[in-house]
Amino acid sequence: MGLITSVRGFKDILPDETGRWRHVENTARRIFSSFGLREIRIPILEKTELFSRGIGDTTDIVEKEMYTFEDRGGDSLTLRPEATASIVRAYLEHHLHQHETVSKFYTMGPMFRRERPQKGRYRQFHQINVEIFGSADPRTDAELLLMLVLFLGELGLPGLQLEINSLGCPACRPVFKERVIAFLDAGRDDLCADCRRRLDTNPLRVFDCKNEGCRRLVVKAPVILDSLCDECAAHFADLKRYLEALDVPFVVNGGMVRGLDYYRRTAFEVTTTALGAQNAVAGGGRYDGLTEQLGGPDIPGIGFAIGVERLISLLPADEDFAERPLLYIAALGNEAADFAYLLSCSLKKHGIRTEMDFDDRGLKSRMKRADKLGCRFTLIIGDDELARKEAPLRDMIEGGQRTVTLTDPAELALELGRYAANELPAARHGNNNDNQ
RNA sequence: GUGGGUGUAGCUCAGUUGGUUAGAGUGCCGGGUUGUGGCCCCGGAGGUCGAGGGUUCAAAUCCCUUCACUCACCCCA
Numbered sequence: 150m151g152l153i154t155s156v157r158g159f160k161d162i163l164p165d166e167t168g169r170w171r172h173v174e175n176t177a178r179r180i181f182s183s184f185g186l187r188e189i190r191i192p193i194l195e196k197t198e199l200f201s202r203g204i205g206d207t208t209d210i211v212e213k214e215m216y217t218f219e220d221r222g223g224d225s226l227t228l229r230p231e232a233t234a235s236i237v238r239a240y241l242e243h244h245l246h247q248h249e250t251v252s253k254f255y256t257m258g259p260m261f262r263r264e265r266p267q268k269g270r271y272r273q274f275h276q277i278n279v280e281i282f283g284s285a286d287p288r289t290d291a292e293l294l295l296m297l298v299l300f301l302g303e304l305g306l307p308g309l310q311l312e313i314n315s316l317g318c319p320a321c322r323p324v325f326k327e328r329v330i331a332f333l334d335a336g337r338d339d340l341c342a343d344c345r346r347r348l349d350t351n352p353l354r355v356f357d358c359k360n361e362g363c364r365r366l367v368v369k370a371p372v373i374l375d376s377l378c379d380e381c382a383a384h385f386a387d388l389k390r391y392l393e394a395l396d397v398p399f400v401v402n403g404g405m406v407r408g409l410d411y412y413r414r415t416a417f418e419v420t421t422t423a424l425g426a427q428n429a430v431a432g433g434g435r436y437d438g439l440t441e442q443l444g445g446p447d448i449p450g451i452g453f454a455i456g457v458e459r460l461i462s463l464l465p466a467d468e469d470f471a472e473r474p475l476l477y478i479a480a481l482g483n484e485a486a487d488f489a490y491l492l493s494c495s496l497k498k499h500g501i502r503t504e505m506d507f508d509d510r511g512l513k514s515r516m517k518r519a520d521k522l523g524c525r526f527t528l529i530i531g532d533d534e535l536a537r538k539e540a541p542l543r544d545m546i547e548g549g550q551r552t553v554t555l556t557d558p559a560e561l562a563l564e565l566g567r568y569a570a571n572e573l574p575a576a577r578h579g580n581n582n583d584n585q
Numbered sequence: 586g587u588g589g590g591u592g593u594a595g596c597u598c599a600g601u602u603g604g605u606u607a608g609a610g611u612g613c614c615g616g617g618u619u620g621u622g623g624c625c626c627c628g629g630a631g632g633u634c635g636a637g638g639g640u641u642c643a644a645a646u647c648c649c650u651u652c653a654c655u656c657a658c659c660c661c662a
Contacts, residue, residue: 214660231662265586267656343659481620516622531620545622
């Protein structure tokens, strides 16, 4: 076919779906706002260096899986693969840390990764991000998690579970890492080929392997929680205490790791039993070293990201987010149609969503249209109604009809609003042979 | 990047060992009441069978190439 299609891995979000998106976004705004977060909007394009320095150019993440290209000026630019680095950049660039000791941000929008598309992983995908700077206090961690769980619960997601872990800090994590590597290396023969490679590139990833042999080995491996320094252990203990006090259910998952080095202490994921292997809905953690790594002062930070596509796929299916017209005007004949057209525009100016069609068809076809559009009311205007300046208004839900006058659009708009809100008595039934 | 699966009507899919005019459901349009929707009944429109090439008297069907979609692997910020 000769049609131009969208770019691979990029998806249109059609009007039938956008209602769900807005519901998610509005809910996020409302809840985040009550926790004192403020919205920040950042560019989708950044200098590649921001991500390579933030994420660490150790792996092929940077080289292979980012949307990177060269600008005409010769700069290497990258479509943001995540939001945290950009938010940190904006935070430092505008010296926001000098305006307030604690800054709380949220943002939402598209991210880009040049991976092969698969279920729930597109090249353009969407995240809701939250970042809090300036507090290393475990109460901040707990409050953040409370907010996250509240948000997901508010959306009605089933089977949610919060998993937490501590990843230690530069004082204790390297020690642990050494011990793990030594342990895994000793059992190298039991590892799968992938994990033997990971041992050199990213040893902690072995914990995520699904392979039988690897799993058996991993369960006997040293646990980070046993290796925490006193400060990290205290932080984690406080976090758990506050979560309990806040009635936020959680489980400790000592095997949860993060690939990136800048993560410190608290790491968490929210999973759902409603999905298969890819069950993480949200994830995040504390990244106290990141601001310094990006050239700023040492400011503690913690945040999370929520995958919106996955979230939306989990929304209860029976919820209906469609926005329906309030009124359909069925006009019969040219004169009536002209009058109806002007009336419909007047009503729209008064905030009444009104639909009509311009092609000349029978009333039955009009009624079907009104039904199809899900209109609450249908106003029927023919020559008689035009002459009398009053017309039958049919309630498409209850089936009854009442007579309304057509002389004053403003008055009619008010009347329709009141009918819709059921502030006026129900319409009479039996105007026609329709209510058996 | 590697491997598997699938491409037929707007959508979901049938289509036999290659054989005449490619089907169903749903949706769309119309009729069943010359002015009353939903349920039901009837009718209609709608397809370069993803694209290109090959084999054959004959290809949606077999072969090759390519593209797209999809699932998994790798990786996961």
